[in-house]
Amino acid sequence: MTELDLDDPVNVSTTAGRIFKIIRDHGPLYGKDIVRRTGLAKSTVSAYVDRLMSVGLLREEIPDGMKRRKLKVAESAGYVVGVALGQSHLSVALCDLEAEIIDSVGGPVDLVRESPEKVLNRVISYARELEQRAGLGPSALFGIGFGLPSPVDYSHGVPVNPPVMPGWDRFPVASFLSQEFTCPVFVDNDVNVMALAERDKGAASDLAYRKGSFLLVKAGTGIGAGIVINGEIYRGAKGAAGDIGHIGIDGDGTLCRCGNTGCLEAVAGGRALAARAQAAARGDRSPYLAEALVRGEALDAEALARGAACGDEECLRLVASAGAYLGTVLAKLVNFFNPSLIVISGGLTNLGERFIASVRESIYSRSTPLATADLIVKKSTLAGRGATMGAAILVLDEVFSHRNVGMLMRKISD
Ligand SMILES: [Zn+2]
Numbered sequence: 298m299t300e301l302d303l304d305d306p307v308n309v310s311t312t313a314g315r316i317f318k319i320i321r322d323h324g325p326l327y328g329k330d331i332v333r334r335t336g337l338a339k340s341t342v343s344a345y346v347d348r349l350m351s352v353g354l355l356r357e358e359i360p361d362g363m364k365r366r367k368l369k370v371a372e373s374a375g376y377v378v379g380v381a382l383g384q385s386h387l388s389v390a391l392c393d394l395e396a397e398i399i400d401s402v403g404g405p406v407d408l409v410r411e412s413p414e415k416v417l418n419r420v421i422s423y424a425r426e427l428e429q430r431a432g433l434g435p436s437a438l439f440g441i442g443f444g445l446p447s448p449v450d451y452s453h454g455v456p457v458n459p460p461v462m463p464g465w466d467r468f469p470v471a472s473f474l475s476q477e478f479t480c481p482v483f484v485d486n487d488v489n490v491m492a493l494a495e496r497d498k499g500a501a502s503d504l505a506y507r508k509g510s511f512l513l514v515k516a517g518t519g520i521g522a523g524i525v526i527n528g529e530i531y532r533g534a535k536g537a538a539g540d541i542g543h544i545g546i547d548g549d550g551t552l553c554r555c556g557n558t559g560c561l562e563a564v565a566g567g568r569a570l571a572a573r574a575q576a577a578a579r580g581d582r583s584p585y586l587a588e589a590l591v592r593g594e595a596l597d598a599e600a601l602a603r604g605a606a607c608g609d610e611e612c613l614r615l616v617a618s619a620g621a622y623l624g625t626v627l628a629k630l631v632n633f634f635n636p637s638l639i640v641i642s643g644g645l646t647n648l649g650e651r652f653i654a655s656v657r658e659s660i661y662s663r664s665t666p667l668a669t670a671d672l673i674v675k676k677s678t679l680a681g682r683g684a685t686m687g688a689a690i691l692v693l694d695e696v697f698s699h700r701n702v703g704m705l706m707r708k709i710s711d
Contacts, residue, residue: 312337313345313706314699317354317370321697322507325358325367352709354394354702370394375439376431377692378424381487381684382445384408384461384518387416389423390685391431394439396497396693398682400427408446408461413468421477439696439705441474441482442688444490446519448537454484457536460555461519483691488515488539489530490687491642491677492523497690499679500640501525511636513677514541516623517643518567522630542566544626565622567598567644573615574601583611598647605651619645620652624659631664631672642677650676 319334320326326334331342346368349355356371372393379396381388388403402423406416420443428438447459454471456462471482492513495501501511513523520542524531532538542562543555553563563569574596578586585604586596594600604612627639639660641653657674664672677683696705 311699312341313349314697314702316342316345317349317697317702318699320355320368321370325369327365327367331368348706352706354706372397376433376437377439377689378427378441379685379688380420380441380443381688382406382416382443383487384446387419388685389420389427390689391427392686392689394693396686396689398686400430401685402426409463413465413470417470417473420474435479438478438480440480440692441478442490442691443470443482443484444487444684444688445470445484446487448535448540449484449486450536451485451532454482481696483695485691486536487684488513488521488523489532490691491515491683492525492530492687493690493694494679494683494687495640495677496525496528498686499677499683500675501638509637510634511638511640512630512634513640513642514627515643516641516645520562520566520623541626541630544629546622546625561622561626565619570598570601570615570619571596577611577615583609585609585612598644602647602649605649616648616651617655619648620655621659624656625663627656628660628663631660631668635668637671637673639672639674640677641674642679642683646676
């Protein structure tokens with residue numbers, strides 16, 4: 298067998314997969330760049346590129362003022378659906394093969410009261426609505442990706458011991474959706490898919506980080522981290538890696554909903570912060586928050602940021618302490634894991650740049666100098682799009698993996 302054996306399915310898949318991945322990661326590329334990056338013979342690259350173009354997965358692009366063609370993913374050759382389920386909101390997005398959002402739809406959800414069947418039936422009707430609006434046929438969908446606010450057994454596509462979703466433990470999310478759609482369905486923890494979005498589209502998308510190691514921290518009502526090692530998600534033995542919300546803050550006795558005391562989430566999560574803001578407003582410690590309460594405004598992260606910007610001392614203190622608590626836990630991770638980048642997202646980022654600065658300061662003061670030598674800590678720029686885009690990327694990484702590209706090519710050719 299040679300690399301040019303286009304009749305051998307395993308060979309087609311691995312070689313085509315290699316070429317396609319390089320174009321996905323680095324494209325648009327000239328043919329000579331693909332030869333250089335893969336180390337394959339020019340004739341081999343050319344044969345596989347022709348095959349990938351004939352099934353419609355690649356297309357040519359001629360840069361302005363240039364004569365020679367570059368190759369890129371044919372982004373409209375198919376579509377994927379990215380689903381982001383939060384504790385109070387469901388978003389479903391239709392994305393192209395470069396994970397760009399074409400259209401999206403969503404609405405509020407109550408994970409405590411609504412059954413998994415009810416929520417998933419809404420996912421189905423949203424996805425069908427998006428297909429219809431885009432005028433897509435049944436074979437246009439390459440896959441569905443799903444981010445859940447729970448640890449997930451990735452290989453079986455089921456949530457495991459979700460702390461905030463009664464009735465979802467081991468519910469067969471992937472197979473429930475597979476019964477409705479003929480395409481594959483992939484389910485992962487929401488923070489993991491957000492990390493994929495940062496890797497490909499956000500703060501970590503510089504080449505140095507795409508193959509690098511970084512943390513995506515979602516700090517909101519819950520607090521969790523997506524761990525990316527050499528460009529790949531690290532899920533741990535049971536899918537529970539990165540559940541940092543229940544790492545203890547030394548000496549703190551606040552009771553957490555998990556039953557332990559002093560958990561990061563119980564001390565610095567969105568609910569804890571809102572409770573502190575309420576107490577400060579009612580206890581006359583914060584003139585800004587007391588007035589906001591009288592005006593009937595929500596005492597949330599935005600309110601604290603506004604109060605801090607006005608110089609309200611209690612708001613400044615609350616913002617700084619939330620950052621310091623998060624930074625204290627992240628410092629432990631930095632010492633252990635030595636990432637090159639930490640991206641912070643979630644509702645707590647609405648506390649503003651002061652919050653990020655406080656996180657940064659706490660990490661730097663508690664980590665070893667070598668671990669923080671080139672460490673960057675910054676806020677996500679993807680806003681609300683990270684989870685649906687990341688769920689789409691989860692699908693694309695799977696359907697375009699070395700072993701699956703050949704299968705996809707055959708499916709399209711048939
Ligand atoms: Zn806890």
